[in-house]
Amino acid sequence: MAQSKILAGGIAAAVVCCFFSLSYLADGADRLGFYKVGVTLRMPIALLGSADEQFKVAEAYHNGTGVQQDYDVATFWLKKAASHGHVSAGNDLAVLFLQGHGGYEDPWDALTAIRRAAGQNDLVALTNLGLVYERGQIVSRDYAEAAKWYTTAAMQGYPDAQYALALLYRSGRGVAHDDKQAFFWFQQAADHGFVDAQSAVSQAYWFGIGVKADTEKAIHYLIAAADGGSPEAEYNLGTAYDAGSGVEKNPEKALIWWKKAAEHNQREAAFRVGVAYSDGIGVPKDEALAASWYLKAANLGEASAQTNLGLDYMDGTGVDRNDENAVNWLQKAADQGQAEGQANLGIMYAKGRGVEKDLGRAMALFKQAADQGNAEAEFNIGVMYLHGEGVAADTEQAMDWFKKAASHGSQNAKDAIEQLVTRI
Numbered sequence: 173m174a175q176s177k178i179l180a181g182g183i184a185a186a187v188v189c190c191f192f193s194l195s196y197l198a199d200g201a202d203r204l205g206f207y208k209v210g211v212t213l214r215m216p217i218a219l220l221g222s223a224d225e226q227f228k229v230a231e232a233y234h235n236g237t238g239v240q241q242d243y244d245v246a247t248f249w250l251k252k253a254a255s256h257g258h259v260s261a262g263n264d265l266a267v268l269f270l271q272g273h274g275g276y277e278d279p280w281d282a283l284t285a286i287r288r289a290a291g292q293n294d295l296v297a298l299t300n301l302g303l304v305y306e307r308g309q310i311v312s313r314d315y316a317e318a319a320k321w322y323t324t325a326a327m328q329g330y331p332d333a334q335y336a337l338a339l340l341y342r343s344g345r346g347v348a349h350d351d352k353q354a355f356f357w358f359q360q361a362a363d364h365g366f367v368d369a370q371s372a373v374s375q376a377y378w379f380g381i382g383v384k385a386d387t388e389k390a391i392h393y394l395i396a397a398a399d400g401g402s403p404e405a406e407y408n409l410g411t412a413y414d415a416g417s418g419v420e421k422n423p424e425k426a427l428i429w430w431k432k433a434a435e436h437n438q439r440e441a442a443f444r445v446g447v448a449y450s451d452g453i454g455v456p457k458d459e460a461l462a463a464s465w466y467l468k469a470a471n472l473g474e475a476s477a478q479t480n481l482g483l484d485y486m487d488g489t490g491v492d493r494n495d496e497n498a499v500n501w502l503q504k505a506a507d508q509g510q511a512e513g514q515a516n517l518g519i520m521y522a523k524g525r526g527v528e529k530d531l532g533r534a535m536a537l538f539k540q541a542a543d544q545g546n547a548e549a550e551f552n553i554g555v556m557y558l559h560g561e562g563v564a565a566d567t568e569q570a571m572d573w574f575k576k577a578a579s580h581g582s583q584n585a586k587d588a589i590e591q592l593v594t595r596i
Contacts, residue, residue: 192577201596203337211239218249223256232262234268243273250275254285263289263297270309279310298325306346307338315346326357331364338372353404355382361521362393367400374405378418391418406433407441414444421490423454434468440481443477450480450490470501475510478502481514486525495526506537515541515549522561531562536550547580554588566591 211232215524218225230249233242249267253261260520262285268275269282270301276282286304289297302321305314319340325333338357341350348363355376361369370393376383377390391412397405413422427448433441444466449458463484469477485494505513518537535556540548554573557566571592577585 173560203579210299213505215566217250221256223253223258223261226250226253226256227261228259230264234264238283243268247274259289259292260296261273263294264298267300270304275293283310284565293326295325295330296332299330299336300320300334302336306340315340317346317348326360329360329364330368331361331369333368333374334358334361334364335369340367343471351376351382353382358549362396365400367397367402367405369404370394370397370400371408373407374380374408387418396573398432401436403433403436403438403441406430406436407438407444411443423448427454435470439469439472439474439477442466442472443474443480446477446480459484461490463490470504471509475505475508475513478508479506479510479513479516482513484515486520495520497526499526506540509540509544511544511546511549515537515546515552518549518552522556531556545579547585548582548583550577551582551588558588558592 183240196464199283202491203447211229214225214229214232218229229330230246230253231251232239234246235241244554250261250265250268254265257579261406265275265287266282269277269279276285283304286297286301290301298321302318302325304310304318305321306318307313319337322333322337322340336362338354340346341354347353349496355373360374362373374390374393374397375381377386377397379385382541392560394405394409394412398409406429410426410433412418412426413420413429414426415421422477427445429440430444430448434445435560442465446469448462449465450462451457451585463481466477466481466484470481478501482498483489484491485498487493491497499517501514502517503519506517518534518541520526523529523532530577535553538549538553538556542553550573554577556562557573558570559565563569571589574585574588574592578589
């Protein structure tokens, strides 16, 4: 029964950047760049009741700038500042509450604070109010209302709001689906240096979504996003260098960018680094390093890496052979519906390696993988029918499965068909 490792995919699948809903509340952290004076110098003025200094001390503790991050201390000083009428402090208290880090005890107090700041045209608060409606926090989810508040802040040049609004146009939530409007707002945010927006603009130019396709511009924005630390952009730029798509093919540069992405826990990038070390592409071949990168990617949930790590443990490649570890990782991949993981886990059950031998379970796993067109699984089903392993022997069924496997490129199946034809 054959087994095969998974190779890295091509550029087309990899270049699709992942878009996420905003996973944070805009909390005014950008203001911190202006607070150059140390907390120790601000503290006496804050103690005297200066709302501005109290707010700045709170922001420092909230973000861990110059001091140990401490949400409780941040909450204390934000409450002080808010009690003196500091609107942004009230907004940030609400943010702490919504992030689960303290702040207000009553959710309606939090919403009131955000509304108060938004009423004074605080762009951060306007964006946060949109996000409250988008998420359905405190209030019922209302995408149209979210779009309204995002638009108010976006029209005034706030990049967080521009990006959030672009996502709504892209998904058609709260506004009519409009790729051109999505691109417009992504572009606005990108030109303000918003990294995720730069990545989105790159994708739009790459595939011609809302704008005429332009590979040169796609690469320009992709490099900007990668330089800005976007894990997805780092991964995609590495993939572009690997394939020579839009840039000159360069395996060494591909590996550099994949490693950067992997350091930011981009799981596909960690997998690609593992493949590079396994195959010796851009680096000397090193199976032990390959296995270590597969482990990183596998722990991040990358199914292909889980399969390859399982195979390493099956064969003792780069790691000590360990059937139990092999089964553990192959099971994780199989649970995600990964065909190669299912097929190779089937082998372990068929042979009783790392688990009690169970031909019925093996057949079920092979069929799950075969349903996805996995040639080795189809071949193994044919073998089981040919020899009556876990099923009644049936040469015709065996031949049918061998033909399916052969049509998907299995040389073992082609050889088996030739031998069966000779026997008949």
